[in-house]
Amino acid sequence: MKFATRLVDYDVSPKDPHRPMSTPIYQTATFEQEHADSFGEFDYSRSGNPTRKVLEDQLAALENGTRGFCFSSGMAAISAMTHLLQSGDEILADWDLYGGATRLFAKVLSRSGITIRYVDASTPEKLAEQITPATRILYVESPTNPLLRIIDLAAVANIAHQHGLLFCVDNSAMSPYLQNPLDLGADLVIHSATKFLSGHSDVTGGAIVVKDPALAEKIYFLQNAEGTALGPFDCFLVLRGLKTLKLRLDAQQRSAQTVAEFLSCHPQVSAVHYPGLPSHPLYAVHQRQARGAGAVLSFTVPSFEQAKHIAENTSLFRIAVSFGSVHSTISLPARMSHASTPAELKFSRAIPDSLIRLSLGIEDTDDLIEDLTRTLRLGSPDA
Numbered sequence: 001m002k003f004a005t006r007l008v009d010y011d012v013s014p015k016d017p018h019r020p021m022s023t024p025i026y027q028t029a030t031f032e033q034e035h036a037d038s039f040g041e042f043d044y045s046r047s048g049n050p051t052r053k054v055l056e057d058q059l060a061a062l063e064n065g066t067r068g069f070c071f072s073s074g075m076a077a078i079s080a081m082t083h084l085l086q087s088g089d090e091i092l093a094d095w096d097l098y099g100g101a102t103r104l105f106a107k108v109l110s111r112s113g114i115t116i117r118y119v120d121a122s123t124p125e126k127l128a129e130q131i132t133p134a135t136r137i138l139y140v141e142s143p144t145n146p147l148l149r150i151i152d153l154a155a156v157a158n159i160a161h162q163h164g165l166l167f168c169v170d171n172s173a174m175s176p177y178l179q180n181p182l183d184l185g186a187d188l189v190i191h192s193a194t195k196f197l198s199g200h201s202d203v204t205g206g207a208i209v210v211k212d213p214a215l216a217e218k219i220y221f222l223q224n225a226e227g228t229a230l231g232p233f234d235c236f237l238v239l240r241g242l243k244t245l246k247l248r249l250d251a252q253q254r255s256a257q258t259v260a261e262f263l264s265c266h267p268q269v270s271a272v273h274y275p276g277l278p279s280h281p282l283y284a285v286h287q288r289q290a291r292g293a294g295a296v297l298s299f300t301v302p303s304f305e306q307a308k309h310i311a312e313n314t315s316l317f318r319i320a321v322s323f324g325s326v327h328s329t330i331s332l333p334a335r336m337s338h339a340s341t342p343a344e345l346k347f348s349r350a351i352p353d354s355l356i357r358l359s360l361g362i363e364d365t366d367d368l369i370e371d372l373t374r375t376l377r378l379g380s381p382d383a
């Protein structure tokens with residue numbers, strides 16, 4: 001079955017005699033048991049809930065994994081991944097990551113004696129040289145956030161497996177519609193379900209999908225032991241959003257491509273980062289490993305003041321952290337989503353103050369271009 005069909009054609013309520021068209025919200029904390037000495041399929045919602053199970057199974061299917069796990073946020077999912085490690089272990093991560101992930105690694109993980117080292121994973125040959133006996137996990141986003149750099153996922157997966165490491169990919173920017181890291185050799189796929197999966201800025205959620213049953217058991221243990229699972233109503237919202245993932249993302253991606261091409265020719269814009277532009281340094285790698293360039297892009301203008309002016313004067317792009325919603329958003333990552341990046345990392349990575357990130361929504365592309373044309377004119381020093 002094609003992806004659009006798989007998004008809607010699945011068992012939305014297994015074993016349900018009423019055969020509902022949408023998954024019921026099992027808003028219950030506990031389930032009555034038939035016997036005092038054995039449990040049925042569900043007993044307590046922290047451990048398992050029918051609404052959550054439908055979502056987890058659907059995400060596992062869409063990512064070509066065997067099991068999925070939903071968490072209260074993308075950060076809770078990332079945090080669960082780190083709990084596979086113990087004191088003395090190390091994560092080797094690409095340096096361009098969501099700021100909340102770098103904050104977790106720097107300020108929380110360090111307390112458990114787990115170290116994190118940042119490398120440039122876009123050159124896999126150099127990545128291999130950085131692996132030490134303490135390294136346990138290679139961790140990347142592709143495209144990265146907010147510079148839209150591309151990591152060759154199959155190449156990094158090879159390196160990880162040659163060294164007996166787990167390879168974890170945050171696939172939030174692509175969604176399973178555009179990229180399936182497990183097929184390229186990743187061991188864990190993470191999502192902020194807050195982004196494209198739900199798509200409407202109305203829920204915070206996260207997910208991990210894996211293929212290996214032994215790894216799945218470890219993640220399940222953590223989800224249950226730490227009590228970080230997504231609640232039933234939020235699962236319902238993600239399930240509802242997920243059905244239109246392809247429709248939304250097709251429209252969003254079309255606008256992103258048009259906007260990226262428009263910005264590339266604009267005199268106020270010095271660099272456009274978007275893997276749908278053939279000028280992107282790793283365009284060919286992205287074409288090989290993904291089925292589209294997505295709906296997030298970033299670009300730089302000459303100064304922070306201009307970037308701020310542009311962000312504050314668009315009428316259709318709302319200033320907001322996050323991405324992947326039906327509404328177009330604009331942000332200045334250095335001051336917003338990545339403000340929590342530890343200072344030592346910020347210094348070494350090239351996220352200029354004048355970088356603007358756009359997430360394209362489902363508005364009409366002509367309206368978005370018109371809005372940007374007007375705003376960039378206002379942002380010009382000659383205006």
Ligand code: PLP
Pocket residue numbers: 073074075076098100141145170172173191192193194204205206322323337
């Ligand atoms: N991963 C990426 C790439 C993100 O951009 C974000 C949040 O913006 C997260 C993970 C964290 O997700 P959440 O905000 O759902 O905790």
